[in-house]
Amino acid sequence: MSNNREVKQLIEQYDSICIYRHIRADYDAYGSQLGLKHLIMDNYPDKHVYALGEDDLDNPELLEALDSPEDEIISRSLAVIVDTSNIARVQLESYRKCADSIRLDHHPFVEQICNCEIIDTDASSASQLVAELAIESDWKISSRAAELLYTGISTDTLKMTIEKVDSRLFRVLAVLKDTGINLDELNRRIYDQDVSMYQAETTARTRITFINDFAYLMLRSEDLREMGLKDEEARDMVNMMQNIKGINKYATIIEDDKDHDFNVSLRSHGIAINEIARKYGGGGHPNASGIGHLKGEFINYLIKDMTGK
Ligand SMILES: [Mn+2]
16 A cells, blocks of 8 residues: 555656556546546656457547557556456556556455555445546646546536545545536536437336336346347446336346356445455445356345345
8 A cells, every 4th residue: 555645656657657447447447547647647747558358338528549669668667557356457468567556446345456556445436546646746727637537527426416525525626627627518428328229228118027026127138129238238227227216136147158158237226246246256336246257046035035025
């Protein structure tokens, strides 16, 4: 564990910095990664900064192209890994070749990945940690960097509606807002859906199963084809069930077309569900966890655990 002063010093020591994040990147992974890239570029114009990974989210109005530096550059760079709890989830193994490494994360600690680690489970998002690094370092924050960091914070907190949202986060949001970002326009770039996706959600709502205080949407490969959905689009539909009266736990259980296992997203209000996720080989936050590649025969056991029956 370490503090922001040490992170700033390490960044200042290196001419080139390679920023990594987790596989199947979400907006917090992208926001913290690209936000930090902009912050370093703006405050240290002589440094070379690279955001590494594969293009996981298709939103050119908000995100930007990733970089693929040569091995020789990577080997003399500082690696910064954001929003990633375990080694298997780091996208691209090349971080191992870097000269030194830092991690900024808000997930419960699983294992050490970097030499210097800032793990703060009270933070709402990795993007909040990057914003706080910038504020404590007295870095200038451009409206573009602020947009990217706001995107990560807003999506990881379900638009500032979860328990993790506290006065500490509001102080960060105040600084980001004061860079001049337009929240109406930015939220549209983050959240606007195609009409076809909006209509697919209407169909999906009719397929939700309710048991006690648990609701779940289970879709097979043939359902996805019928509804014209990619599996990650179906997985994201979990947020549709956030505000159903009496429902405290909810999930999407989506068949993977390639191996016919299931990818599960679990959410809850109040009750911690990450131990249940861990039991089936997954993990995550107390109120937002996931299980990858669950075998079909375990689904009924998982549903029993979620309904408490
Ligand atoms: Mn995150």
